[in-house]
Amino acid sequence: MNIEATNPILFEEAFNLMCGERLGFGISRTVYECSLMPGYVVKVEHESGMFQNVMEMLIWRSVVGTKASRWFAECKYISENGRVLIQERTRQPSTTELLGKIPAWFTDVKLDNWGMARSKENGKEFLVCHDYGYNLTIQKGTETTRMKNAEW
8 A cells, every 4th residue: 555645644744753854865765863763774765676775684684693794784674665774873983993994795885885883792883884785795795704905
């Protein structure tokens, strides 16, 4: 059922309940703070067909529980059609928190795609990628331990 088409007021109410301040946007998605889950963001894909939210959730599900998960912001929930994703919120890293090397399977390497996340085990912060909807992770996998120079 398309709530937006049948009841736009209900759609707007639900959206406003879930989404707070707009934090950023890219060519296919807009990111909002998640009002219902502090510490998370809501990524809304503008048009169907890009599947960046779906890709991020697929990648997260493939790495969760592995050593590679240390490099990714956690994906928590995804809508049935993939246009809405709830993901762990990160903060912008300082220049001293940037690492000299990152895994070779990250391809869209720009500073805007990275942030600091807090470990659930020990509370320490570490650098993670929070925008990984398009990269070679799917093609190359996360099994390699090869690192490459980060060119920030």
